[in-house]
Amino acid sequence: MKIYVAGHRGLVGSAIVRAIEAEGKHTWIGKTRAELDLLNRKAVLDFLSKEKPDSVVIAAAKVGGIHANNAYPVEFLTQNLQIESNLMDGAHAAGIERLLFLGSSCVYPKMAEQPIKEEYLLTGALEPTNEAYAIAKISGLKLVQAYRKQYGHKWISAMPTNMYGPEDDFDLENSHVLPALIRKFHDARTRGDSSLTLWGSGSPKREFLHSDDLGRASLFLIENYDDDIAINVGVGEDISIKELAELIKAIVGFEGVIEWDSSKPDGTPRKLLDVSRIKSLGWKPTIGLEEGIRATYQWFMSH
Numbered sequence: 499m500k501i502y503v504a505g506h507r508g509l510v511g512s513a514i515v516r517a518i519e520a521e522g523k524h525t526w527i528g529k530t531r532a533e534l535d536l537l538n539r540k541a542v543l544d545f546l547s548k549e550k551p552d553s554v555v556i557a558a559a560k561v562g563g564i565h566a567n568n569a570y571p572v573e574f575l576t577q578n579l580q581i582e583s584n585l586m587d588g589a590h591a592a593g594i595e596r597l598l599f600l601g602s603s604c605v606y607p608k609m610a611e612q613p614i615k616e617e618y619l620l621t622g623a624l625e626p627t628n629e630a631y632a633i634a635k636i637s638g639l640k641l642v643q644a645y646r647k648q649y650g651h652k653w654i655s656a657m658p659t660n661m662y663g664p665e666d667d668f669d670l671e672n673s674h675v676l677p678a679l680i681r682k683f684h685d686a687r688t689r690g691d692s693s694l695t696l697w698g699s700g701s702p703k704r705e706f707l708h709s710d711d712l713g714r715a716s717l718f719l720i721e722n723y724d725d726d727i728a729i730n731v732g733v734g735e736d737i738s739i740k741e742l743a744e745l746i747k748a749i750v751g752f753e754g755v756i757e758w759d760s761s762k763p764d765g766t767p768r769k770l771l772d773v774s775r776i777k778s779l780g781w782k783p784t785i786g787l788e789e790g791i792r793a794t795y796q797w798f799m800s801h
């Protein structure tokens with residue numbers, strides 16, 4: 499297959515490219531934002547009808563942490579809706595039979611029963627801080643299902659848990675919790691601080707998947723999965739933010755103390771995906787959290 503990876507320079511897209519190259523069975527193409535703005539509908543339709551890839555992976559999105567999501571809901575909703583519909587309408591017009599849409603675990607209800615099964619989608623209210631993003635992602639997976647139903651395309655969606663790895667965003671204004679902690683501990687160690695204050699109580703539990711595991715899972719799904727259900731991708735285990743902070747502190751080599759500011763909000767107490775469906779198909783993650791964070795910190799240091 500010739501696979502077009504939309505967002506090939508991002509955290510997830512770059513991992514999918516590494517997986518394609520490591521497997522060696524397919525070729526891939528990618529375009530930078532300067533070469534192809536995915537918000538430009540005509541340009542996207544022209545590109546797909548000219549290139550006619552065998553498969554499209556939608557790893558391009560407007561992505562951000564809690565602050566950015568909360569402050570810019572208009573951009574998170576409109577840009578993600580446009581990127582998804584431009585790529586899917588273009589793939590349909592070009593007759594592309596395989597397409598993988600990447601959603602996110604934030605599509606699930608805030609108070610969903612744990613671990614979260616695929617069928618819990620749309621059974622409760624969303625986390626308000628990233629509702630705009632989640633609604634755009636739910637629309638994307640519903641558009642995949644609509645194209646399957648109306649035109650019979652073998653298109654699929656996957657819902658990855660929290661990701662980390664090389665090419666992540668370490669900017670404190672925009673980053674997710676794991677890269678933000680790497681950056682904060684690194685900066686505190688560099689300044690020689692004796693303490694570092696982190697938000698919340700540290701008690702919420704979260705699951706983290708290395709992007710190279712998602713890259714391999716994405717390829718596995720393109721090759722083997724053909725179902726209406728947007729499939730969860732994760733490790734099936736979680737860790738408290740306090741334990742995560744201690745682990746990153748040790749890896750970065752910060753010798754001060756961690757102080758927890760419990761006046762700041764904690765967010766959802768737990769968010770763990772049920773990954774029995776993808777595991778039953780024969781896929782499992784291979785990168786342990788400590789090993790993955792060490793490699794990510796090395797990447798951060800060299801970039």
Ligand SMILES: NC(=O)c1ccc[n+]([C@@H]2O[C@H](COP(=O)([O-])OP(=O)(O)OC[C@H]3O[C@@H](n4cnc5c(N)ncnc54)[C@H](OP(=O)(O)O)[C@@H]3O)[C@@H](O)[C@H]2O)c1
Pocket residue numbers: 504505506507508509510511530531534535536537556557558559560561581600601602603657658659660661662665666667674
């Ligand atoms: N990060 C996570 O923890 C996580 C977890 C679950 C699911 N996901 C999903 O995985 C997907 C990718 O996320 P990510 O973390 O890899 O994000 P990312 O690192 O920000 O990468 C997104 C990519 O999309 C490109 N892009 C955005 N808008 C574009 C536009 N208008 N035209 C062309 N390219 C555009 C970006 O290009 P520029 O470099 O030019 O901005 C970037 O290369 C998203 O659908 C997200 O929901 C991510």
